[in-house]
Amino acid sequence: MQWLTPAMALIAGAVTVPLLVLLYFLKLKRTERVVSSTLLWQRAIQDLQVNAPFQRLRRNLLLLLQLLALIAVLIALAGPVLNMNQGAGQRYVILIDRSASMNSQEGEEAMSRLDMAVEQARTFVNSLRNKAVFGLRDRADQAMIIAFDEHAKVMCNFTSDKSQLFTALAAVTPTDRTSHVGEALTVARAFTQSPGLETNNRTSEQRAQLHLFSDGRIMDLENQLIEEGELVYHRVGESSNNVAITAMQARRSYEQTDQIQVFASLAHFGESPVTCDVQVSVNQDVVAVREVALAPAQTDANGLVIMPGRASVDVAVTYDGAGILEVRHLFKDCLSADDAAWTVIAPPRQLNVALVTQGNPVLESVFQACPLASFNTLTAEAFETAMADQAVSPYDVTVLDNLLPTRLPRGRYLAFGVVPEAMGMTVSGSLENQFIVDWRPNHSILRHVNPSHVYAAQAVEVVPPREARVLAQFNDGPAVVLTQSGGGTFVWVGFDCLKSNWPFEPSFVLFCYNVMDYLGMQVTEAHAAQLRAGEPILIRGLMPGTKAELSGPDRDTETVTTDDQGGLRFPGTDRVGTYSVAVAGETPKLFAVNLLDSEESCVAPRSDLVLSDQIVSEQDAPVSRANQPLWPFAVIVALLFVCIEWWVYNSKMRL
């Protein structure tokens, strides 16, 4: 048993107990009653005193009862707590899921799952054993708090200070990121190994118990190894009713630049079919509304969603300006983060393309067929002359056809057979008679491109930098590489197209078209990207040390500064919505941050966590206070004593 406020009880006892006894020492004001003789009364009193061995005690029975009642009240004041957790103090790691699905609001009070989890964790912290006041060998429980989504954030290191733990719990903020517990487990184990801030004679061999407060919608559970009994899962949430926008794209038509084609995919995770309206708005002006019918989700025997009810929306919007395009469904569900998706649409723009070549009719005819604003064919010398004092290329895209100017300003390049120094690639030799054997058909540059028959008589063998993405692979080296370095974007083809059969393949035209499309998107959307929650905002090409004002949903405007490379990186896109980065003297750059994650949108809580080697079931009983406060019992005992005292007093009066 512990005492929460022993000092208060001691002080109160030091004041009240002597006061009560003093009151008894004071002369009682008695009622005078005249009797015929006090002879027999005196004898009776003497008899009573003589015959009762505990007469002194009996005479002060009322005082005794009042003292007992007072002591019971003092005990209640001291805050006695019966600790159910006996034994040495333990260490606990409280893992709180703060991902997007934890923002689901449930119940009549519309309390979010995160708030419920924090409340349960608070109850758990309350139940931690304190160090007993007079226990010399006793140890207090310690806990640390980690909030996690994709990443883990240590809110509080191991401590037995409950106020510190409560403060840390109050500081847990929601995010709209996805949920990955791996990093949190790694961090927890790392902290468990160390003695912590309060060593308190702990050894690192003591295993900490992990208490996970989550709805179980965690991506990487199957990759986690947990010892038997190491993890305790406290499930939060009940509802599965949610309609989510799981995919959204808005593209301006390449041919009709004022046309924006909006695609959105909706998923329904509830148990009954629903019909909802989906509205498309541009700069908060609703431009289209579609009614969508969604089938109920398919579930297995355990109620887990196998396949959500899906529907898609395809809307064409005419808008020739810049702004924010929002797709929002109007169904009232428990999670609001996936009710809408945003994208930043840039004003229509056609490209200015330069072809640096000694003459290549194939490339000239291909690019002339593309809808470009201008197309210039330059020699290497003319290009160098034109770029002599340019830091940034005036062309939107420059095609280097087997020619490499001595100086390349920052810009977007498609290079055939030459390796620009800015790409950071190392030329390791040359290749001959190579076939493309592997490629990434999902990448937008190779969309609908089938280079399986491409043969190159000669090619450059390079070692691409780590950050480069190899889009197509020869037998012995990379064939097509995409890299972004030095403030520019490069699509590198490792051979001269005229020394291959690619110009005779339909895929060559598609490849060139896709590259223009991709790099054109880089032009129009260099700063505006559709980001997932948690992905950083990246802006390149700014002057080093430039300050920018950043604002976004649920956050105050803050100032960020570019790095030495002129890049600006902001990782704090925790909430979905639109973010704005304003550099002085320039038009603010907009970023759309969306959830677009079926796993997070599927908010039905899991009863069992399927880990790599075991299944952890939720706790049967909700988190309850293991520490039983005893003050109500002390108050009841005090009342009992008061009642007995009242009864005794009345008995004396009546008899």
Add this chain to the structure above:
Amino acid sequence: MNGLKHKTYKLTDLLDAKFMARLDGLDVASRKMLRGRLQGERRSKRRGQSVEFADHRPYVVGDDLRFVDWNIYGRLGQLFLKLYQEELDLTVHVAFDQSLSMGQPTPGKYRFVRQLAAALGYVSLVHNNRVTVSAFADRVTSQAANLRGRARVSALAELLMTVESDGPSLFDVACKQLVASTPSSGVMLVISDFLFKEGYESGLKRLIGRGHDLYVIQTLAPEELNPSLSGDLKLVDIEDGDLSEVTVSSALIKHYKKNIAGYCNELKGFCARHGAAYILASTDQPVDKLVLNTLRRIHLLQ
């Protein structure tokens, strides 16, 4: 006299007329053969003039010849005197306690005592007994001595009606004076609550030692026998002002009852040991019931 009309007291102020009529048929009986002072109706140990033959004795010179039994002289030729049982009157002493304690806890207690004294005095008077009624507290405060005959009922009534409850009690002193004021022994009726702090033994022994046929009538109020006090009290003795602070509890009441029962038994035992009769009378019972039933049952009245 000073011309003022003397107020006449009537015993009917204390006793019911019907009750008094029933008392007419009763007389005080003595358990002893007591010596009277005047010719009366009670047999005496003494030989004297009466119709009750007692014995013969030889004639001696000087004897009254009227008492010579001539029939025996005719048969035996010797002079014998006929002796007769002398019949004397009976002296009845009624002493009642008039101390302040008799007025507590209710005035009814003292009235009861006066009614009882009146009844006993009346019975004694109507049968030509010599009646002395005394009121005592710390001494004999009032006394109507040597009353005899129905005509002195008013004197008895005057005493009883004029003496109020007053003064402390000193039983031994009062008994000493009672003994001194009663030259002949008789039936002594002492009516009191006998709650004397200095004790009653010495006083009663004085009365018994004088040869009285002693009847001790202890009168206690119901409140004294079964008190209904409660709470924290300061009990004040009405006679000496003695204070007793008590917290009346069930245990205390229990001990009080035990004590008063023991006290009464102690008095009863004392009386039994010394040849006195003891009667405990609760003042809540009717006086006529006490007189006609209880006192007759113990043969004080017959």
